Amino acid sequence: MKRVYNFSAGPSALPVEVLQKAADEMVSYGDSGMSVMEMSHRSSYFIDILHEAKKLFKELMNVPDNYEILFLQGGASTQFSMVPLNLLAKSNKCDFMVTGSWAKKAYQESARYGEAKVIASSEDKTFSYIPKVDSKDFTPDADFFHICVNNTIFGTRFTPDNLPDTGNVPLVGDMSSNILSEVYDVSKFGLIYAGAQKNMGPAGVTAVIIRKDLLGHAKDFTPTMLNYKIHADNDSSYNTPPCYAIYICKLVYEWVKANGGVAGMEKANKEKAQKLYDFIDKSKLYKGTVVPEDRSLMNVTFITGSDELDALFVKESKKAGLENLKGHRSVGGMRASIYNAMPMAGVESLIAFMKKFESENA
Numbered sequence: 093m094k095r096v097y098n099f100s101a102g103p104s105a106l107p108v109e110v111l112q113k114a115a116d117e118m119v120s121y122g123d124s125g126m127s128v129m130e131m132s133h134r135s136s137y138f139i140d141i142l143h144e145a146k147k148l149f150k151e152l153m154n155v156p157d158n159y160e161i162l163f164l165q166g167g168a169s170t171q172f173s174m175v176p177l178n179l180l181a182k183s184n185k186c187d188f189m190v191t192g193s194w195a196k197k198a199y200q201e202s203a204r205y206g207e208a209k210v211i212a213s214s215e216d217k218t219f220s221y222i223p224k225v226d227s228k229d230f231t232p233d234a235d236f237f238h239i240c241v242n243n244t245i246f247g248t249r250f251t252p253d254n255l256p257d258t259g260n261v262p263l264v265g266d267m268s269s270n271i272l273s274e275v276y277d278v279s280k281f282g283l284i285y286a287g288a289q290k291n292m293g294p295a296g297v298t299a300v301i302i303r304k305d306l307l308g309h310a311k312d313f314t315p316t317m318l319n320y321k322i323h324a325d326n327d328s329s330y331n332t333p334p335c336y337a338i339y340i341c342k343l344v345y346e347w348v349k350a351n352g353g354v355a356g357m358e359k360a361n362k363e364k365a366q367k368l369y370d371f372i373d374k375s376k377l378y379k380g381t382v383v384p385e386d387r388s389l390m391n392v393t394f395i396t397g398s399d400e401l402d403a404l405f406v407k408e409s410k411k412a413g414l415e416n417l418k419g420h421r422s423v424g425g426m427r428a429s430i431y432n433a434m435p436m437a438g439v440e441s442l443i444a445f446m447k448k449f450e451s452e453n454a
């Protein structure tokens with residue numbers, strides 16, 4: 093069976109053990125005689141899968157008891173609307189740090205419903221850094237403060253100890269591309285959301301961790317399906333949930349747990365990222381596009397300085413079994429997404445290819 097090293101930013105590589113387990117259970121799950129894809133979401137089989145997924149996710153993320161975990165649909169993009177519809181409950185004001193395209197989209201969507209303010213932006217330098225902020229500039233009575241914790245396209249991240257201190261204002265974090273990659277203190281957030289398709293499972297399910305006091309304040313005109321409280325009251329099964337995607341997330345959670353939990357992922361991710369960034373920093377051909385202190389562990393962006401060479405790199409790397417290294421269409425260059433499921437061997441293969449390419453093209 094051919095497997096390539098897949099550096100896609102999303103949907104992304106899943107652990108091969110997870111895919112194999114899913115294959116084993118594909119036609120008949122347990123003694124059910126049917127696939128998870130075929131069973132009722134009200135069946136005891138599926139309810140057990142859902143509860144186990146929630147339990148494992150809670151355990152892995154060390155989610156305090158005053159938070160609810162929801163499995164929703166509509167991707168992270170739907171959260172750009174759900175967050176303001178549900179959280180703009182008092183002052184109708186919210187703050188944003190615009191550190192990339194997704195953060196900007198989230199800001200633009202909130203601005204449709206409330207008074208959204210950009211506290212800082214790094215657009216002046218192609219989102220290559222995380223701006224320094226002073227909490228004196230924050231809106232003291234804002235209903236929430238939104239950040240995109242890992243900027244998938246540009247390769248920057250807020251580290252766990254560099255989150256803005258928003259005091260009593262709930263911090264909302266888009267962790268679509270770094271959920272389960274590194275230990276973050278959930279209690280520092282009012283709400284975390286993450287589309288599953290990078291580090292947690294297939295496309296089709298979005299996990300939300302929301303502090304319980306933030307439930308139940310949705311605007312009157314909020315569509316029922318966009319109301320967090322409806323989903324919380326109905327155990328994420330108000331309508332048919334994305335059953336199969338949740339099942340795969342459960343398998344991924346089991347895999348994460350068996351491999352040292354989030355702390356284990358963090359250790360491996362730091363080793364992988366360090367190795368790749370060190371190589372880029374020492375090379376004469378490649379240049380990282382992000383300031384070192386804000387570098388993502390998940391999405392490593394780099395260029396050669398020549399569009400032609402970048403294009404050749406992408407073409408040649410594909411021939412070498414290294415897939416999806418092209419940077420996002422809005423920035424060009426290269427991006428190696430090295431999520432939890434990317435083994436060190438994949439990073440080493442990439443570095444070996446980069447060395448060879450450099451010696452042939454420098």
Ligand SMILES: Cc1ncc(COP(=O)(O)O)c(C=O)c1O
Pocket residue numbers: 102166167168169170194240242243244245266267268269287
């Ligand atoms: C950080 C981040 N937020 C939001 C999104 C949008 O996610 P979705 O396609 O699930 O709506 C993405 C997609 O790549 C992302 O990387």
